[in-house]
Amino acid sequence: MLDNIDKKIIRLTQDGLPLATQPYLNIAEQLEVSAAEVMKRMQQMLDKGIIRRIAAVPNHYKLGYVANGMSVWNIADEKILGYGKRIGQLPFVSHCYQRPRHPGVWKYNLFAMIHALDRNQVEKHVGTIAELVGDDNRGHEVLYSKRMLKKTGMRI
Amino acid sequence: MNPENIDQLDRLDRSIINAFQNGFPLTSRPYKKIAEQFAIPEQEVLERLNRLQNNKIISRIGAIITPNTIGVSTLCAMTVEQNELDNVAQIINDYDEVNHNYQRSHQFNLWFVVTAQNQAHLSKILDSITARTGYTIVNLPLETAYYLNLGFRI
Numbered sequence: 001m002l003d004n005i006d007k008k009i010i011r012l013t014q015d016g017l018p019l020a021t022q023p024y025l026n027i028a029e030q031l032e033v034s035a036a037e038v039m040k041r042m043q044q045m046l047d048k049g050i051i052r053r054i055a056a057v058p059n060h061y062k063l064g065y066v067a068n069g070m071s072v073w074n075i076a077d078e079k080i081l082g083y084g085k086r087i088g089q090l091p092f093v094s095h096c097y098q099r100p101r102h103p104g105v106w107k108y109n110l111f112a113m114i115h116a117l118d119r120n121q122v123e124k125h126v127g128t129i130a131e132l133v134g135d136d137n138r139g140h141e142v143l144y145s146k147r148m149l150k151k152t153g154m155r156i
Numbered sequence: 157m158n159p160e161n162i163d164q165l166d167r168l169d170r171s172i173i174n175a176f177q178n179g180f181p182l183t184s185r186p187y188k189k190i191a192e193q194f195a196i197p198e199q200e201v202l203e204r205l206n207r208l209q210n211n212k213i214i215s216r217i218g219a220i221i222t223p224n225t226i227g228v229s230t231l232c233a234m235t236v237e238q239n240e241l242d243n244v245a246q247i248i249n250d251y252d253e254v255n256h257n258y259q260r261s262h263q264f265n266l267w268f269v270v271t272a273q274n275q276a277h278l279s280k281i282l283d284s285i286t287a288r289t290g291y292t293i294v295n296l297p298l299e300t301a302y303y304l305n306l307g308f309r310i
């Protein structure tokens with residue numbers, strides 16, 4: 001599906017596009033292909049959904065959103081799609097993922113990462129989600145980060 | 157908003173970033189296209205983005221890859237004894253395949269993400285981590301992602 005040139009384009013653009021007048025040309029030169037070829041392949045990867053979008057990745061922490069809480073929810077499987085979509089669209093949620101339960105060990109199947117200015121605000125946002133889910137909420141928790149032990153970009 | 161940071165970020169900075177959150181132009185001179193939208197010189201867009209990147213307000217402008225389309229990843233949770241936490245974290249962080257690792261306030265106090273080229277390699281890494289740390293991993297791979305369509309607006 002993806003050839004080596006596609007993979008190299010991803011690798012080179014994942015760390016950020018060059019801040020130069022012709023960024024795609026810059027990448028193209030490193031790969032010894034044309035800029036048009038790089039743009040064509042990136043468009044194809046966007047069309048196929050391999051690249052979700054090309055955008056600025058904000059540093060929440062530097063923007064003052066110093067409190068983050070990983071909220072986890074236990075929602076009936078047959079209703080998770082609807083709630084997932086609605087929760088994923090809330091402006092304070094950066095990631096919203098469905099993950100498997102592990103009976104007896106882990107009961108939550110929906111993860112929503114909340115970013116806020118402080119912990120009180122995180123709690124308020126959790127309240128907003130709880131209200132949205134209403135009676136279909138079979139329990140939730142918020143896991144606050146205590147220490148960041150490692151954070152690097154994805155390497156493939 | 158932290159006042160120190162808001163000073164570094166004026167209305168135009170925000171507008172520039174928000175303007176292309178839903179689609180950075182795929183044209184030969186993308187920054188020029190953004191500049192034209194705000195009737196400012198291309199060089200000013202580049203300077204502003206450079207400053208925002210140097211100040212680490214934006215970590216990068218780049219492609220955001222859909223999870224599990226190239227490579228596979230999973231979120232792992234562990235319950236580690238308090239006095240062994242630093243040691244275990246160190247062992248886990250040594251793997252290049254681990255890109256995030258957080259200590260969280262919970263019975264499951266260690267949360268990390270493992271990314272590998274394929275499922276077989278991913279399983280091998282998880283087995284290796286279990287063997288080296290002596291702790292069980294609760295494996296929580298992504299099943300469905302629910303996206304915010306417009307990106308985080310600042």
